[in-house]
Amino acid sequence: MAVIPEEKKLSKKQFYLLSFTWGLPTTLAGCLTAAALRATGHKPKKFGWCRYYEVGSHWGGCSMGPFFFKQKEPSRHICVHEAGHAIQNCYFGPFMPFLVSIPSSVRYRAHRLRRRRGKKLPPYDGIWFEGQATKLGRTYFGEDHVFHEAQEQKTNTESEKPE
Numbered sequence: 001m002a003v004i005p006e007e008k009k010l011s012k013k014q015f016y017l018l019s020f021t022w023g024l025p026t027t028l029a030g031c032l033t034a035a036a037l038r039a040t041g042h043k044p045k046k047f048g049w050c051r052y053y054e055v056g057s058h059w060g061g062c063s064m065g066p067f068f069f070k071q072k073e074p075s076r077h078i079c080v081h082e083a084g085h086a087i088q089n090c091y092f093g094p095f096m097p098f099l100v101s102i103p104s105s106v107r108y109r110a111h112r113l114r115r116r117r118g119k120k121l122p123p124y125d126g127i128w129f130e131g132q133a134t135k136l137g138r139t140y141f142g143e144d145h146v147f148h149e150a151q152e153q154k155t156n157t158e159s160e161k162p163e
């Protein structure tokens with residue numbers, strides 16, 4: 001398990017500086033994905049220090065540097081968790097894909113498969129890099145973004161047709 005200070009150590013400035021230097025490999029992947037989504041008419045939203053895009057339904061989220069991508073359904077937990085991965089990227093830099101992103105996506109697929117087969121699932125945050133992302137997200141963006149979330153959900157329901 002890789003250790004990251006649990007208290008809020010990075011300032012917003014340091015976050016962007018690290019994202020675009022040490023964490024550049026993952027940030028670049030995020031830039032490209034964001035550009036592709038922008039080109040297809042998706043509008044970015046803001047959560048904490050991250051920009052995010054909403055695509056598809058009921059699949060969760062995926063973090064790439066200061067960008068993340070998530071399902072259309074509003075979920076504060078997903079936003080907090082993905083923003084936590086963005087903080088991890090500032091610390092793990094070029095090791096982020098090998099330490100977190102790839103193992104996380106493999107585990108995500110394994111989880112889905114097990115669920116489809118009706119098997120019991122271990123808690124999602126049970127593995128260190130997922131638990132750490134949620135914890136970091138809460139430390140950095142937890143309390144003070146509740147108001148923002150209320151706004152976010154409002155715009156979501158406005159733009160979505162009621163079911």
Ligand SMILES: [Zn+2]
Pocket residue numbers: 081085104129130133
């Ligand atoms: Zn995760």
